[in-house]
Amino acid sequence: MTASEFDLTPDPRVLQILGEINLDQWKCLAELIDNSIDAFINARRDSADVEAPSVVISLPTQNKDDASVTVRDNGPGMTLEQLEHAVRAGWSGNNPLDNLGLFGMGFNIATARLGMVTEVYTTRSGDKEWTGLRIDLNELRRTRAYQTPRLARPKPDPATHGTEIKVLRLKADQRTYFSKSANLNKIRRQLARIYAPLLLSKDAFTLQINSQTIQAKRPCHWDPDRSVQGSDGKPVHAVESFDFELPSRHYCLSCMLSFSGEQGCPTGSPECKTVELKRRLHGWVGLQRYMHEEDFGIDIIRNGRVIEAQNKDLFVWTGGERSEREYPIDDQRNRGRFIGEIHLDHCRVSYTKDRFERDDTSWSEMVTLVRGEGPLQPQKAKALAFEPSNAPLYRLFQAFRRSSPQGKTGRWSRILAVKNNERALEMADLFHKGDPDYQGDEKWYELVEEEDRGIVGGTPTTTGPGSASPAVPEGFLDEDDGTATEERDSSTISETGEEYKSEPIAPARQKLHELSRVYKHPLLKVEFTVEAFMVTSNDPDLPVKAPWTLKIEDPGTRTYLFLFDPDHPVFRSVTMTPMDAVLCELAFKTYEFLKEASPNSAVFSTILSDLRNEYAEDAKLDPKSIISFAERSLRDIAHSISESSQDNSFETLFSELSQAAQDKVRRKIASSGITSSQAVIDTGEFLSYAEAEDIKQFVRQHPELFFDGRFWAQPYSSLDYGDTKVNKEARERVLERYDAYLADAVWLSSQSPRDLDRCDRDELIRATLSVRLLGQDGII
Structure with a gap:
């Protein structure tokens, strides 16, 4: 150094300080993987594509002093100059627009975060040996210099090419982290997600961790054509x-x-x-x-x-x-x-x-x-x-x-949603595991269509142009070709007039996908595979006058057939559905199984309760869901006036609210960040900001804005019995009925979950049904 110069070479401790940057383990590996991907990309741009590009990672599985992390690729390899630049902090030969590498610091941060020693070896096709260097952070600090000798190791096959990074003398916290198998699985999941676009692209590469190939996490979305x-x-x-x-x-x-x-x-x-x-x-x-x-x-x-x-x-x-x-x-x-x-x-x-x-x-x-x-x-x-x-x-x-659909006649197919989300999650798990039956979205859509027909819940949706078919058609859909079939007499008359019995025709059955699944007890090691079918009352496998039956189909796989007659009177009750029936049968089968294996642990009521908690989600009276349902219904009613095609004077309607109600609306608009309350009033949106009781009162004051197909299909102004007095009385009865529904919704929206937990069950059911009856009519 001369008197006119300063030596600004950073102290070797800078590398150790970089290692203190809090970078997750998977991100450290990703930094090194990025370098390999950039090598593949650059080779492709130079028209020297790497055949079957791959990155292989070796991670320790035990907390030992000699544990190490290795990342190796089969890229084109580097020259001596490229190797020197690649490990120098702050240097980057990458074009940051087209490559994953950015600042020239990723390698240093990642390796220093994991351990105290890093060895890098690289070779190109035709080189006689691997060339490398060793970065020992403690040694660099002791000598206060960056110089490190050139290393070499034998190369049996001259055609081999690639780069290997090995981090040794891992830090104690890193050894502990890698020794836990759950953490290794976490790393696999993270890398499967962040590299999914590349792993699934036409320029894909193979990524392995401890000999296990990482499969890209693919999106589980509906068919784009829907x-x-x-x-x-x-x-x-x-x-x-x-x-x-x-x-x-x-x-x-x-x-x-x-x-x-x-x-x-x-x-x-x-x-x-x-x-x-x-x-x-x-x-x-x-x-x-x-x-x-x-x-x-x-x-x-x-x-x-x-x-x-x-x-x-x-x-x-x-x-x-x-x-x-x-x-x-x-x-x-x-x-x-x-x-x-x-x-x-x-x-x-x-x-x-x-x-x-x-x-x-x-x-x-x-x-x-x-x-x-x-x-x-x-x-x-x-x-x-x-x-x-x-x-x-x-x-x-x-x-x-x-x-979920809006209103009483809303359709699940209109919003492409599976009502039984727990079932959808199970199917998504099979999708991600690569099960071929679940790669398309047909099985999800089957559940959507069944819900629109109202089969499982026993409440079919109103049919009309373009709507789903009724729950129980005239005859059943044949499972093979989808055409309607009917029961036929198996007696046949021959050409000679002699009557003889032909082979019986297979019973007409329609598979119910919502109930066909694997059922597992949440705690006990008992599971059943069930194939469910709707059948007619004269199905030969259904006992006479019985609403359903569960019979073993394949003892080897424990597959059962659940057959039920949807027209049986038992399914026209408030509390019994086909789901209830199948869970009762499975609870009894589980009880019998446990009774033989462990008599003291077999309690039928507990088993049934567990299964219902697992699979009868819709039957729960969950306070949070009920409150949210009531609030959402009132909000839908309030929104509807702004969507009305009538030429309403919304400012006049707003002025008809009580002064207290107007003040509350203005305060709520202000708190939402909207700068002008007048704009909200002019578009009719003001009612969405009103309190629940004020919405109820507004409906009572302006029924013409909500009935006769505007929000509810219920006739009001159009009621005409030929007598003014009778018409007035009929309209008042309509208002009284809907006023009672709205009162229940207002009450529910004002409660806390703890309040509803203390409510009478029948009162809660009644109020919930009232809110359901408030749903908008005619949504297609």
């Missing part, structure tokens, strides 16, 4: 794809900043090197076949690698004074089913590669294109003067935001 009609008359598909070509920008490879073409790099450094950045935003948003409290959201991807998994930020409206979650808001348990992939290659990400930078203009641009400029909620958007959007997430929200 669709429903949107409010604009156009189809909304279960998967809405998009591909936007965006205006080019310029990018500085040195400063890693993007800017418009009219100006140079903002830093103005002589070292700046700019290139034109061609931008494209593409992907899809869609509907998962099941709902979940956490397992939903949109993967946001950079160059094929998921940076933000199951992101839910796009479900939040941030245009008001405070952020407001818009989805899921219609499910009592806050379960969601919107999923998707957004490929955002041109937006900056954090140095840990787990988050896109929100201050990058490309982020806000993406949000606008995917979800639209305004709120997803149409009434809120209307109140804020936003026009309906054609953005893919906005359209998906309008069609499928609900997790």
